[in-house]
Amino acid sequence: MFFRMMNGALLRQKGKMLMIAFTIALGASLATAMLNVMLDVGDKINQELKTYGANINVVPKEASLLDDLYGVDERSGVSNKYLQESELGRIKTIFWAFNIVDFAPFLDTKVTLNGAVENVELAGTWFSHHLDLPTGESLDTGMINMKNWWDVSGDWITDAEEDSAMVGSLLAGRHQIAPGDVISVAGKNGQKTLTVKGVFNTGSDEDELIYVPLKVAQDLADRAGLVSRVEVSALTTPDNELSRRAAQNPKSLSIKEWETWYCTAYVSAISYQIQEVITDSVAKPIRQVAESEGAILEKTQLLMVLITILSLIGAALGISNLVTASVMERSREIGLLKAVGANDFPISMLVLTEILLMGLLGGVIGYFAGLGFAQIIGHSVFGSAIDIKPMVIPLVAVLVFLVTLAGSIPSIRFLLSLRPAEVLHGR
């Protein structure tokens, strides 16, 4: 009987019920889209911020500072330390390997340019290097990904082009070097003729450098298989009190704290893990990048949370408004039911079940529509898909349930207070 009545009510009022379902679907889709975007915006913005470049610098333990500051190299009795190129693949095998976006090794050396200009800095690196990991995976990493903000006139070079080079704009400007020119560089171990394929402008002191494939620099400097530093670009979690304490001394943490720290993608934890796999290395977080990323990420996430809350409130009010309005319209029908002897409980159950059924229908449709919205936002803003988080489903379900319930309660109370005689008489 109950079902027949409900079926009847639903079918007779098809239009009205569909409108309720439609509104609920709209609200649910909004909630789904906003929640999904909100939960993913951190990762997305983090990816964008990676254009700021590396946030971890790996150098050999006790690397000499003198070369950086005074150009004193090992001939004057200071011996430099190096990292092993063969160990670099291990960076992708640490606990947070998945968070390592890119990395590139550098071998810095000094050369004589065109037989005349001494002490020009030359760096060998991976431009786009294919690496097969011991785990069986493979990846492509290198400068082209990490420095995509460079303003290059000419072309990037590839690792295979061992007779090509890229020259910084300041150096190129001083010596009238243009893409296509041929330069000769002389290192400790022989001389090499290189074709300039690109001139880059970075607005930093890198503009004074010549970049060549790693192998070329190793030959010139007579340092086969060695690199002097590695820049790593990693996705990290903003620092908090724990990570700051850990950064100063990981040994000061209790075992539980240490585990939490080690298994969270703090920049200090990732640095620590890199040190574990690269022999005799020190991995230093670059504070300029790491700190600011944390700050900007936090702000963006908070902004999205607040906007999401506002739109959820908007959706909730819209839904409950409509539910109230449409239930109140049915006073005549309820009056009739009461007149033929129905008491309060079955009437409330009838109305509630109807509304909740519509809520379920609208919620399901809305959830999928919302996924669509989220993907539209993801693709048009970030150019990549938004991750679909399963935890959104219960959130949206609870939200829709509560909102429809809250929307129908005042109207049900109103219906119950109706006097059948008055309603049916038309007053």
Added chain:
Amino acid sequence: MYLRMITASLVRRRSRMLVALLAVAVGATILSGLVTIYHDIPHQMGQEFRSYGANLILVPSGEETSLSGTDVKEAVSYFPSDSVVGVAPYRYQAVKINEQPFMAAGTDLAEVRKTSPYWFVNGQWPEEPGSILVGTAVADLIRLVPGSQLTITGNDANGKVFSRDFTLSGIVQTGGKEEEFIFMSMADLEDAMGDLDVIDVVECSISASGTQLNSYVQQIEASVPAVTPRLVKRVTESEGTVLTKLQALVYLVTVVVLLLTMICVATTMMAVVTERRKEIGLKKALGASNESVTKDFLGEGLILGAFGGLLGVGLGFIFAQTVSLNVFTRPISFRLSMIPVTILISILITGLACLLPVRSAVDVDPAIVLRGE
């Protein structure tokens, strides 16, 4: 008469109209709140991005090796004063501690705190003359802790040897080259060197978009020949991309939210109007024309829209202000243009949402409606 009818109808059906008003107000709040935030994001986030440090540096032009204070002042005057976050001049000098060579930098430490907020100082920032900061690399090398006394020696501008005592007030951690420097106030370094007004490089942190920065660069290049301004590309480029993406995100979200709230407002208004078919029938039975009935409803809708819109402007600003204070800890500026825009849009939407159901209702035969069929 018209006005009395409308107000009476609004007042008599107080609770139902409040519901409709609430719907309109929520829609208007979302509109005005999100649009205000959307407009303020580049400004507010731009400030946050300044924590990446300087985005423009001034270096000597051509053969010159140093800048003078007056040139720098002239160049800096091209930046609008409210967008300058910090301007820190640096002078570098090779010095020795315990006969070991180091690089000392004289600067305005108060400005450095603004241009490089990412510096992590273990200890205190120097307050008084004679106290200095050193990088961790230096501190590790000669085993210094905050509070240590040290003697810095070197050759002054005239080639004579100087020797000065300093107190170490803090150790700087940055992960970058700064860790290998000694930082002291410009006055201390000038006092030791014995000459004034020598600046190697000036770091400027300017809160401005890429195009604005480019125009400052051009202006300075054209009018201050002694100074070459250079953009720090890494900072400016990525700031540009991230800000554009963020603004696009809020824009899209605003559009989606707005669309949905509009539909919600419209459905609510439709429901409110539809339940008054009997009233329409009565009016028609008394001889009202279709137009006058439509006009009555439209009038109600417009009043609802206007009040809802007005309410929305206020609530929207409160919302935007809350967001701004919570997220950026800075107040947001009120946009006067939001008032007419919000009210107009809410009137338009409610008017439209009223018209549709009224249209179908006026075609009904009054006799049938009044009989209750």
